[in-house]
Amino acid sequence: MKLTVDLSLLHQAVKTMGADIIDFELSSELIPIEPIDKQLSEGLEVNFEDIEFDTGLASYQGRQVLLYIKDHGSRVLTALEDGSRGNKFHIADCVTLDDMRKRGRFERYVVTNNLTESFPVSGIVWETNQIVEGETQLKVCKNCLNHLNYKGYKTKPKGPIFHAFSLADFFDTYSSFFKFMPSGVANSQIPHYTKDWDEVSKGIRQKFNYQCQQCGVDLSRNKRLLHVHHINGVKSDNRDSNLTPLCCDCHRKQPNHQHMFIKHEETKLIARLRNEQGLNVKESWKDIYDLADPGVHGVIDLLEKYHVSLPEVGQQIQNEKREVVAELELSWPLKKVGVAINKPEAVAATKLGWKVYSMRHALSRIEQLTNNLR
Numbered sequence: 001m002k003l004t005v006d007l008s009l010l011h012q013a014v015k016t017m018g019a020d021i022i023d024f025e026l027s028s029e030l031i032p033i034e035p036i037d038k039q040l041s042e043g044l045e046v047n048f049e050d051i052e053f054d055t056g057l058a059s060y061q062g063r064q065v066l067l068y069i070k071d072h073g074s075r076v077l078t079a080l081e082d083g084s085r086g087n088k089f090h091i092a093d094c095v096t097l098d099d100m101r102k103r104g105r106f107e108r109y110v111v112t113n114n115l116t117e118s119f120p121v122s123g124i125v126w127e128t129n130q131i132v133e134g135e136t137q138l139k140v141c142k143n144c145l146n147h148l149n150y151k152g153y154k155t156k157p158k159g160p161i162f163h164a165f166s167l168a169d170f171f172d173t174y175s176s177f178f179k180f181m182p183s184g185v186a187n188s189q190i191p192h193y194t195k196d197w198d199e200v201s202k203g204i205r206q207k208f209n210y211q212c213q214q215c216g217v218d219l220s221r222n223k224r225l226l227h228v229h230h231i232n233g234v235k236s237d238n239r240d241s242n243l244t245p246l247c248c249d250c251h252r253k254q255p256n257h258q259h260m261f262i263k264h265e266e267t268k269l270i271a272r273l274r275n276e277q278g279l280n281v282k283e284s285w286k287d288i289y290d291l292a293d294p295g296v297h298g299v300i301d302l303l304e305k306y307h308v309s310l311p312e313v314g315q316q317i318q319n320e321k322r323e324v325v326a327e328l329e330l331s332w333p334l335k336k337v338g339v340a341i342n343k344p345e346a347v348a349a350t351k352l353g354w355k356v357y358s359m360r361h362a363l364s365r366i367e368q369l370t371n372n373l374r
């Protein structure tokens, strides 16, 4: 169920009374849970053809998912004993899946956005002809990590990236690509804050004039986007010295901050405000990582290796009437080349003579992209 509240009449009434409109915030956002969300958190068996890979990531009905083959046949006991010997789960349109597609082998896949890392598997023991079911910890497909250049998988030591892989972290990285967030996560999202947290948080944000202490963006007109971060990670430690206000984009990029699922609209708004406030200083690739959406970090990693010039982040594209038709995540305005997260924005910019790559195509056609920049 989605609630949309139109407050314009109320605001009008407040105005005629001569009162000020007070900016109010909902401390926890309502997350609509549809039947499909429930099914996906439990795992849903679907046909391979119904899984979408538009963005390069696996998705089902607009939700990011992972997919795996539940049926392990006679290997089920081995898989239950040691999940790393079971089927790998896929998160992207990797070469393994592409191979299967080419060979016309369409097995039944379970798609899920359950992030507990525990996977129901089944199979049959030949000796006893017995059907076995259970849960095990399957591992991520390495070809998928390579396909996405996840955390720089193509260019950095692969072992540590594979072993440190966490589904929560992974889904969080690409949350901007999807309209819906995984409901299983949404429920576990409420952190263990103290009772007086709302008051404490408000006080800290006021004290710092609603300014992010990392990127410096002024959010006094968008207070909702300013979080208060516990520097030592302990959510009950509310000493002043342990609290600092961070915009939601800087906050999500702090270590161990999965489960934040910041919407693309919000990061775009922050990018726009940084631009307007002259804060979008780009002197090194490190600045680009800090400014850009984590979902394009894999692309940035490759661009850095190709030694191209630093891109703009969150650049607005205007048409002849000076209307903003798109905001490109990464762009080189002089060459009219860019990388977009959303398809409609890519299409709009293309109509104005830009060459725009999706994350997927930026990764797979990196040479072509970089050649366009020379």
Ligand SMILES: [Zn+2]
Pocket: 089, 090, 091, 092, 093, 094, 095, 096, 097, 141, 142, 143, 144
């Ligand atoms: Zn894969």
Ligand SMILES: [Zn+2]
Pocket: 212, 213, 214, 215, 216, 217, 246, 247, 248, 249, 250, 251
């Ligand atoms: Zn910030």
Ligand SMILES: [Zn+2]
Pocket: 228, 229, 230, 251, 254, 257
């Ligand atoms: Zn924090």
